[in-house]
Amino acid sequence: MAALGWMVLALVFLDEVLAAVAAGVWGSHAGGWPLAVLAPVVVVAVWWAFASPRARWGGPVVRRVVKVLVFGLASVGLWVAGHHGWALALLVFSVVVNGLAQLPSIRGLVAEQERPPAS
Template structure:
């Protein structure tokens, strides 16, 4: 259950990062047209890059590229929160993401625990 909880959290922080990009884009300028373009475009660009290089099913990139993309996407999302006037939320977001990614990485390195036979 712990593994699935962490994977769910990973998915949720990915969605939150896209929301942060949309929020930042909607506040980035006074030009209404540019605000709409940024609010829609930034999350789309981030999602495409994520899908190509960082998603679990991504066919492109190496483990190093996957890590760099994750650091950039989550780091920029944290920086966007900071620039929106929410530095504490930005730091909390990045710390939660880092802890989640570390836990997932450690879980991948550890051998699976043996399953107990239900009939025992």
């Protein structure tokens, strides 16, 4: 079961990378290469500050709200850029993978890694 849990967590990471890529696609569509570079940087910075497991300003509520905003806006960005199928695929993938990551057995894997080693 642990292998399945780590696979889900790897897919969550892939989802986060895909959100940054989607922001770049939208940026390229909306403003050319400068926005294509800036948009993913903003997504990564927001994720680091508010949604990552060790986010400085993240909390249970803030983390969830930011995740919904990031994945939702990434999907909207793909839609606006004309990639309707990819937008829906990203949205469905995000909901499924992040939903699976909330299962107690998978959340337990993360908690085990965050515990300090026994001395």
